Amino acid sequence: MGLITVFLISSYSCEKAREEIDMPSLDISKQHLIPIPSKVVPSNSSFRLDSFTRIVTQGEDERLAEVASFLADKISQKAGIRPEVNPETGNEGDPVIFFRQENGVSWPDQEAYRLSISKDSMILEAPTAEAAFRGVQTIRQLIPEVSNDTLAEHPIWPVASGTVEDHPNFGFRGSMLDVARHFFSVEDVKKYIDLLAYYKFNVLHLHLTDDQGWRIEIKSWPKLTEVGGSTEVGGEAGGFFTQEDYKEIVAYASEHFMTVIPEVDMPGHTNAASVSYPFLDGTGKPLKLYEGTRVGFSTFDTRKDTVYAFLDDVVREISAITPGPYFHIGGDESHSTKKHDYIYFVNRVEKIVQKYGKTMIGWDEIAQADVDPSSIAQFWADAENATTAVSKGMKVILSPAKKAYLDMQYDTLSKHGLHWAAYIPVDTAYIWNPETYVPAIPKDKILGVEAPLWSETISNIQELEYLAFPRAIGYAELSWSLEENRDWEDFRVRLAHQTPFLEMMNVAYYPSPRIDWVKPPEKSREIIKD
Numbered sequence: 001m002g003l004i005t006v007f008l009i010s011s012y013s014c015e016k017a018r019e020e021i022d023m024p025s026l027d028i029s030k031q032h033l034i035p036i037p038s039k040v041v042p043s044n045s046s047f048r049l050d051s052f053t054r055i056v057t058q059g060e061d062e063r064l065a066e067v068a069s070f071l072a073d074k075i076s077q078k079a080g081i082r083p084e085v086n087p088e089t090g091n092e093g094d095p096v097i098f099f100r101q102e103n104g105v106s107w108p109d110q111e112a113y114r115l116s117i118s119k120d121s122m123i124l125e126a127p128t129a130e131a132a133f134r135g136v137q138t139i140r141q142l143i144p145e146v147s148n149d150t151l152a153e154h155p156i157w158p159v160a161s162g163t164v165e166d167h168p169n170f171g172f173r174g175s176m177l178d179v180a181r182h183f184f185s186v187e188d189v190k191k192y193i194d195l196l197a198y199y200k201f202n203v204l205h206l207h208l209t210d211d212q213g214w215r216i217e218i219k220s221w222p223k224l225t226e227v228g229g230s231t232e233v234g235g236e237a238g239g240f241f242t243q244e245d246y247k248e249i250v251a252y253a254s255e256h257f258m259t260v261i262p263e264v265d266m267p268g269h270t271n272a273a274s275v276s277y278p279f280l281d282g283t284g285k286p287l288k289l290y291e292g293t294r295v296g297f298s299t300f301d302t303r304k305d306t307v308y309a310f311l312d313d314v315v316r317e318i319s320a321i322t323p324g325p326y327f328h329i330g331g332d333e334s335h336s337t338k339k340h341d342y343i344y345f346v347n348r349v350e351k352i353v354q355k356y357g358k359t360m361i362g363w364d365e366i367a368q369a370d371v372d373p374s375s376i377a378q379f380w381a382d383a384e385n386a387t388t389a390v391s392k393g394m395k396v397i398l399s400p401a402k403k404a405y406l407d408m409q410y411d412t413l414s415k416h417g418l419h420w421a422a423y424i425p426v427d428t429a430y431i432w433n434p435e436t437y438v439p440a441i442p443k444d445k446i447l448g449v450e451a452p453l454w455s456e457t458i459s460n461i462q463e464l465e466y467l468a469f470p471r472a473i474g475y476a477e478l479s480w481s482l483e484e485n486r487d488w489e490d491f492r493v494r495l496a497h498q499t500p501f502l503e504m505m506n507v508a509y510y511p512s513p514r515i516d517w518v519k520p521p522e523k524s525r526e527i528i529k530d
């Protein structure tokens with residue numbers, strides 16, 4: 001019983017009864033928040049979240065009320081009560097969650113927020129709706145799984161009081177999903193967005209094309225998906241996103257304040273495109289759809305103007321439905337492209353990407369070309385390429401395969417995954433420092449961290465979740481939280497307490513034996529009234 005009885009009020013309906021509530025003393029610094037916030041100060045009381053609670057927003061950003069509705073929906077999902085957002089009326093004394101857009105103070109960052117929780121109010125201050133959205137994830141994590149009394153007419157979910165001041169260490173916190181080796185549906189991608197957003201990720205990179213499949217409709221080149229999208233690794237039916245599907249993903253990501261980065265991998269990894277339109281091919285070898293997992297055997301013909309005319313259409317069509325600032329050109333493992341052809345190709349494609357208003361990103365090999373300092377290199381394998389990128393003035397995204405690849409097996413017993421770079425158990429995934437991983441890259445040249453999930457060995461959402469969780473939760477903390485606040489032993493305990501969320505979301509996470517997983521409380525249990 002413990003805590004539950006301290007403030008158990010089985011029923012009340014009038015103001016008088018509510019005043020008598022003795023809220024429990026809860027320590028906000030022990031609430032298993034991930035990513036761990038910059039600063040948490042407990043005040044050892046708790047906020048009364050109940051069916052009288054409302055959410056009030058104040059600020060110019062019209063998306064603030066949307067963020068408030070998002071929170072109301074999530075409270076409803078978790079607790080079964082839905083606070084009204086900006087209701088016309090309300091009783092004084094009812095608990096209030098107050099969102100205030102605050103531009104007056106100097107915030108460390110556009111995503112910074114402050115949460116001040118007392119017995120009757122929860123105040124979320126933020127410079128933007130985006131920052132408020134990050135703060136909302138903290139609120140969601142603070143709401144207990146069960147109320148004080150499930151049988152009461154008006155149960156209370158006591159939320160630990162105190163203040164949280166928080167801002168991200170990196171403004172770019174991403175994961176990549178390979179929908180080319182195996183196709184994943186719009187619904188699968190949306191669920192991945194739901195899970196990532198809860199841990200404050202803000203970037204979803206979609207690897208849309210590869211040797212085994214072309215997954216995005218290009219209206220001016222329909223065979224890309226008709227032919228190139230028709231299969232996948234293992235010979236299953238494949239699939240593709242229509243432009244409407246892609247827009248739906250982008251809109252859903254935007255509701256979660258996440259940027260979608262589309263990747264069209266080239267000049268290698270292009271077999272599916274070349275089978276669809278053979279003039280693109282630069283190998284001269286017989287072309288056929290590929291369902292295996294080898295890499296490095298395909299290339300575009302980098303010396304044909306028609307190839308660039310084709311790419312102009314592809315980049316134009318995708319850019320037109322991508323509100324984010326980036327376009328990823330891949331550029332990795334082009335083992336069948338001669339080096340000077342590769343450099344020529346990247347130089348030319350960079351111009352096309354810029355023509356459509358996007359910043360080019362490429363895997364670290366692109367640093368070998370004459371890239372513009374505004375373009376970005378994604379370090380995955382070769383620290384020398386990453387260092388070259390920095391010497392050219394470029395920024396770098398850190399995705400070191402030995403630490404950050406979600407498709408690496410946890411250990412030799414893992415059901416899915418590869419191990420060419422390493423085995424990456426949950427602790428190895430967490431215990432490294434992005435700021436010093438490549439000594440020659442200073443912090444101000446690091447855009448952020450991204451954890452790629454390649455899909456050669458996974459073909460459905462459960463297998464996706466097995467590889468991504470729990471490791472993605474660690475990458476969230478590595479990219480959001482300050483180094484001085486990160487600690488494996490402390491994280492291990494907080495991670496163990498993610499089970500209620502993961503189980504509520506029906507996530508098929510890998511139950512690593514290195515974590516003492518906590519059994520979630522049963523929501524429907526009867527309160528013993530003795």
Ligand code: TNX
Pocket residue numbers: 295332333363380405407418454455456
């Ligand atoms: C390397 S990482 C690749 C991918 C594979 C991955 C498998 C990168 C830029 N290229 O083509 O899917 O390894 O781990």
